[in-house]
Amino acid sequence: MSLLHHLAPDSPDRPPVPPHPIVVEGLRNAFGGHVVHNDLSLTVNRGEILGVVGGSGTGKSVLMRSIIGLQIPDAGSISVLGRSITDAHDDDDIDIRSRWGVLFQGGALFSTLTVAENVEVPLKEFYPEITDQLRHEIARYKVMLSGLPEEAAAKFPAELSGGMRKRAGLARALSLDPELLFLDEPTAGLDPIGAAAFDRLTRALQETLGLTVFLITHDLDTLYEICDRVAVLAEGRVIAVGTIPELLATDHPWIQEYFNGPRGRAAHASKARAALGSPAVDSRASGGA
Ligand SMILES: Nc1ncnc2c1ncn2[C@@H]1O[C@H](COP(=O)(O)OP(=O)(O)OP(=O)(O)O)[C@@H](O)[C@H]1O
Numbered sequence: 001m002s003l004l005h006h007l008a009p010d011s012p013d014r015p016p017v018p019p020h021p022i023v024v025e026g027l028r029n030a031f032g033g034h035v036v037h038n039d040l041s042l043t044v045n046r047g048e049i050l051g052v053v054g055g056s057g058t059g060k061s062v063l064m065r066s067i068i069g070l071q072i073p074d075a076g077s078i079s080v081l082g083r084s085i086t087d088a089h090d091d092d093d094i095d096i097r098s099r100w101g102v103l104f105q106g107g108a109l110f111s112t113l114t115v116a117e118n119v120e121v122p123l124k125e126f127y128p129e130i131t132d133q134l135r136h137e138i139a140r141y142k143v144m145l146s147g148l149p150e151e152a153a154a155k156f157p158a159e160l161s162g163g164m165r166k167r168a169g170l171a172r173a174l175s176l177d178p179e180l181l182f183l184d185e186p187t188a189g190l191d192p193i194g195a196a197a198f199d200r201l202t203r204a205l206q207e208t209l210g211l212t213v214f215l216i217t218h219d220l221d222t223l224y225e226i227c228d229r230v231a232v233l234a235e236g237r238v239i240a241v242g243t244i245p246e247l248l249a250t251d252h253p254w255i256q257e258y259f260n261g262p263r264g265r266a267a268h269a270s271k272a273r274a275a276l277g278s279p280a281v282d283s284r285a286s287g288g289a
């Protein structure tokens, strides 16, 4: 039972997370004549960090938006936590949106609200019965859980660095004790040390909170450091999904170029050094990626 369910005991219990919390089958998305996804299928396993990669414009963000119901697909079926997203039922006892958290590409914080107020927005929507004081307490806790100093809670997004804004977005994504976490390019624009710290935070949160994480990234170090499996988007579909060694065993040119190009090799060498016990030098810090 989540903290929030404990605090708001009238809320219906959440059913258990199924072994495959996200299942996408035969997805098609087109904008006018531009086909972005065609017969795309993907299954996410419970408790994993799944990295999602693909060239810019291959439809990673549109895939995430489809999974969370913000983009109505032209065809295909999507189920999340055992519920159909494509045939949404109004009579669901628990709003499925309260069971996931999302960090959008670019952050998408409300600029006129403080960090704490941003974190409180979903709490107000889904748990209106919680007292103001308790809501403030929960928001403060989530801000700290995301690695921000306590004083950041009272600041506006414009007063924060890019890395702090990402953490504020993460705090908001965690506000409802989600079981699924969607992260769209969480380390883009961060310096190498900040990016590595964000990766560690993601892994630590996934382990301690038992999350399943859908993580879109271009960051090879993130893929090597924290992803259990990686799904590759190309040609409108998921062309391969597996561990990095499994992907390297395929002969698809894009996959070979991506993981075996200079940046891929630098990220791989960094991971190998860390495994041998040498000082972990994130390849982002040596300009590798
Ligand atoms: N609402 C929309 N209307 C029209 N076209 C759209 C819309 N949303 C996305 N697209 C198009 O769909 C394609 C995929 O977009 P998407 O944002 O998913 O790419 P991406 O893989 O996330 O790229 P990046 O790595 O640059 O973030 C792009 O060509 C984009 O222009």
Ligand SMILES: [Mg+2]
Residues within 6 Å of the ligand: 060, 061, 062, 105, 184
């Ligand atoms: Mg995108």
